[in-house]
Amino acid sequence: MAGSIEHELTLSADDLRSLPILGKVHEWVVTVDHKRLGVMYVAGGLFFFAIAGLQAMTIRLQLAMPNAGIVPPEVFNRLLTMHGTAMVFLVGMPILTGFFNYLVPLMIGARDLAFPRLNSFGFWLWFFGALLLYFSYIGGDGLYGAGSAPDVGWFAYAPLTERAFSRGNCTDYWILSIFLTSVGSTATAINLIATTFSMRCEGMTLTKMPVLVWLSLVVSFMMLVALPPLSAAQAMLLLDRFLGAHFFDTQAGGSAVLWQHFFWIFGHPEVYVLVLPAFGFASEIIPVFSRKVIFGYHVMVAASCAIGFISVSVWAHHMFSVGMTPAGNSFFALSTMLVGVPTGIKIFNWLGTIWGGKLRFRVPMLFSLAFLFQFLIAGLTGIMLSVVPFDWQLTDTYFVVAHFHYILVGAIIFMDFAAIYYWFPKITGRMLSETLGKWHFWLFLIGFHLTFDTLHFAGMKGMPRRIYTYQPGRGLDTLNLIASIGALVQGIAVLILIINVVKSLRSGEVAGDDPWDAWTLEWSTTSPPPEYNFATPPVVRSRRPLWDLKHPEDPDWRYE
Amino acid sequence: MSAAPATIDATTTDWKPTMPYKGRVGVLALILTESAFFSIFVVAYIFYIGKSLTGPYPKDVLSMPIINTICLLSSSITIVLAVRALQRGSIRSFGIWWFVTLALGLEFMTGTAAEWHRLIYHEGLSIGTNLFGTTYYSLVGLHALHVTVGLILILLVMILTMLGYMNRNHIERIDCFSWYWHFVDAVWVVVFITVYVIGR
Numbered sequence: 001m002a003g004s005i006e007h008e009l010t011l012s013a014d015d016l017r018s019l020p021i022l023g024k025v026h027e028w029v030v031t032v033d034h035k036r037l038g039v040m041y042v043a044g045g046l047f048f049f050a051i052a053g054l055q056a057m058t059i060r061l062q063l064a065m066p067n068a069g070i071v072p073p074e075v076f077n078r079l080l081t082m083h084g085t086a087m088v089f090l091v092g093m094p095i096l097t098g099f100f101n102y103l104v105p106l107m108i109g110a111r112d113l114a115f116p117r118l119n120s121f122g123f124w125l126w127f128f129g130a131l132l133l134y135f136s137y138i139g140g141d142g143l144y145g146a147g148s149a150p151d152v153g154w155f156a157y158a159p160l161t162e163r164a165f166s167r168g169n170c171t172d173y174w175i176l177s178i179f180l181t182s183v184g185s186t187a188t189a190i191n192l193i194a195t196t197f198s199m200r201c202e203g204m205t206l207t208k209m210p211v212l213v214w215l216s217l218v219v220s221f222m223m224l225v226a227l228p229p230l231s232a233a234q235a236m237l238l239l240d241r242f243l244g245a246h247f248f249d250t251q252a253g254g255s256a257v258l259w260q261h262f263f264w265i266f267g268h269p270e271v272y273v274l275v276l277p278a279f280g281f282a283s284e285i286i287p288v289f290s291r292k293v294i295f296g297y298h299v300m301v302a303a304s305c306a307i308g309f310i311s312v313s314v315w316a317h318h319m320f321s322v323g324m325t326p327a328g329n330s331f332f333a334l335s336t337m338l339v340g341v342p343t344g345i346k347i348f349n350w351l352g353t354i355w356g357g358k359l360r361f362r363v364p365m366l367f368s369l370a371f372l373f374q375f376l377i378a379g380l381t382g383i384m385l386s387v388v389p390f391d392w393q394l395t396d397t398y399f400v401v402a403h404f405h406y407i408l409v410g411a412i413i414f415m416d417f418a419a420i421y422y423w424f425p426k427i428t429g430r431m432l433s434e435t436l437g438k439w440h441f442w443l444f445l446i447g448f449h450l451t452f453d454t455l456h457f458a459g460m461k462g463m464p465r466r467i468y469t470y471q472p473g474r475g476l477d478t479l480n481l482i483a484s485i486g487a488l489v490q491g492i493a494v495l496i497l498i499i500n501v502v503k504s505l506r507s508g509e510v511a512g513d514d515p516w517d518a519w520t521l522e523w524s525t526t527s528p529p530p531e532y533n534f535a536t537p538p539v540v541r542s543r544r545p546l547w548d549l550k551h552p553e554d555p556d557w558r559y560e
Numbered sequence: 561m562s563a564a565p566a567t568i569d570a571t572t573t574d575w576k577p578t579m580p581y582k583g584r585v586g587v588l589a590l591i592l593t594e595s596a597f598f599s600i601f602v603v604a605y606i607f608y609i610g611k612s613l614t615g616p617y618p619k620d621v622l623s624m625p626i627i628n629t630i631c632l633l634s635s636s637i638t639i640v641l642a643v644r645a646l647q648r649g650s651i652r653s654f655g656i657w658w659f660v661t662l663a664l665g666l667e668f669m670t671g672t673a674a675e676w677h678r679l680i681y682h683e684g685l686s687i688g689t690n691l692f693g694t695t696y697y698s699l700v701g702l703h704a705l706h707v708t709v710g711l712i713l714i715l716l717v718m719i720l721t722m723l724g725y726m727n728r729n730h731i732e733r734i735d736c737f738s739w740y741w742h743f744v745d746a747v748w749v750v751v752f753i754t755v756y757v758i759g760r
Contacts, residue, residue, distance in 0.1 A: 114582040190589040198582035224593035232600035239698055244688030247604060247698075253613045253691050262600060 032116035033531055034101050037123050039427060041098025042420075045091050048130060052086035053494060055079050057487050060451070064484035066472035076468035077151035078170075082133070084154030085174065087408065088270065089181045090130045095416050096277040097126075097188045100216045102427065104192055106522035106529060107210050109201025109538040114194035122187030129180030136173035150174035153466065155267060156237075158248030158259035163241045172241065175234045182227045189220035189227075196220075201521075203540040207301075208560075210520050210543065211294060214301045215280035218308040219273050225312060226269035233262035257322055264315035272311040275407060276304065278375075278415035279346060282368050285422050286350050288518045289365035290357030293556070296349045297543065303342035303349075310339045320391045329388045336386035343379055347372065362516075363437035367418035370445055374410030378403060381456070396466075399459025402452045409448055417444070417497070424504070425511030429527040432508060436500040444493035450486025454479045519544035587736045591743045594706075598747055601702055602754055605695040609759050612690035618760045621683040628671035629752055632707075635664035636745045639738045649728050655721045661741075662718055665711045672704050696755065703751050706744045713737060 028036060059079050062070040071079065101119065105112055113119050136149045150170045152161050161171045196217050200209070237259075239245035246252035248259045287294045294300060316324060316332040324332075350372055359365070381403040385391050394400065417440070424432050458479040463470060470476050514523040524546055525534055542548055542556035609618075642657035676697075679685045687697045717734065720726060 115586065186593055190586050193589045194582045194585040197585045198579045200579065224589055225596045228593055228597035229600050232597050236604065236698065239687065245694040246691050247694055253611050258604065258607060
């Protein structure tokens, strides 16, 4: 069905098709196939990962020694704003929507998403929104002849963002680009929900869906609820900046704290929007490499839904130092601790899956095991920060920076890498090199711990976040140098991943349909899958349809 | 296995194909996300009630838009009548009720335009005057924007109907759109209570 639309569109462009490269590009531009759009999302996400990663390394270079003059302060502010904004909206979001796009229809036995053209529309909104953010380096001068890229930090606190304090158009670029990518993500979320509810194959009841599909459903609902507060607040800010409204204009009675509430009503669920897909990847990869079914499927699903519900009521733990009432502080401290319960359940279930399994330590499994360990520590420092007096002491220090990088890198990026190694054979038909993969894994692991373990201590010694330099002799010199060396090691590891991908695309081992001896439906079709996914729509009877197929003597549906 | 279906003994599944129409799921998801969007503007409105540093204040300049409200809410009834007519296969009666819906929606927009004109030119209230103006124009304007989008779609369907393209096959889509229209009406109830009852 996607094919017919494509052909209609390409008829008018016959001359384009006669040029091989342009024809290829044209084919990708007009595609509405969920697999191609998924690949484009992930590739785009990795592209911006490289850029925002280089920006992070510049930040670390500046902070490697005291009083360094690598970049001036105003450039440093732009670097950290662009790094943060890009890593969330241009890296984390597209990689998760990309994998969901690619995998959800395959895993539920559908031939495409419910609204293929809406899917393509969402992708191009995201793509041009992403370009707009980086275009600010050139276009930020705008009408006022001041400014460059956004420099207000990724949470853009008011009233710093009002026109009086943020001249030029840099903040407008921040608003508009993020607004566009959010609309694109909303389109994807609507699409995933409609697909999951309306297009499952025969026998695929809700409780037979893979855990990853459940998590895509929870994440999609969270996006629908959590992205609008940011978009709405950004619309208000735009009204402030261009029409002279006073939403966050403190001089006219507007409230700066209201912006913080609106931002974090988005901001905290967003963390779970980013991390739940990592849980989904882990819930697919760990069972396959432990040779066991997932432990406690129903509890796993229930815990995911519980995280979704609780996570929309914890936002103000980002604002303990703003001066809320004791009742407010207590409520948000308790709800934050509460979210640790379903999260803990998930960790125990993954451990239960590994327990007694026949483990295969391939690269996806290595990344998953590191994820388990690091996610646990990130959760524990999170519980520490939910204790209000502790937070008062350490908020806006590098302890917080280290804590959330443990989630964003130690959990999410690690599982993104695991997912790339696990599904690359399905997407391209070729395996990634195991040797290079292990180099990538160990270097990234060492670099990660060098950087972010030490930053906890820098924070406890009182190093504030977002400073462009610090004085020598305050006990921060060595810690920062180690952290910066770690950043370099992580950079080398990512370089190895790029080499691995390029090399394996050309000459990697041919994967076959099912290289990991896995159990979900995507492995029942060819690698890469045909445009229509399945020649005949599959019929399933258990959560592991491929196990049933391979082991007719002992199928799963006897026990489920 | 080359694209082979994972068919496992299809005869014994306890599967009943009861999955909903994808458009309906889609429009419900859209309504959910739009509700979240509106609720932020409503919260901002309620948060800033009585916090304007200068006038004009709501009690001085706002009057209840009763006729507007009656028109918009009854358009929800007429669109249901239109959908039922289409279900029966009576295209003519569908067209009539659809036109009435369009007219009621247009009346609402005209009423809003008149109110804004009065507020701007006679009361001197603009979006930059004070917090009341800021929150009033953005909340009512956001709702009016949704009515406008709905009216454009209603007009499109009206034109297609007059050109003779409407038939019973479109019932699912027309019904899904009517849900969006009901949502816009329900939002008006919330906006009405917030702005004209609580806020005055």
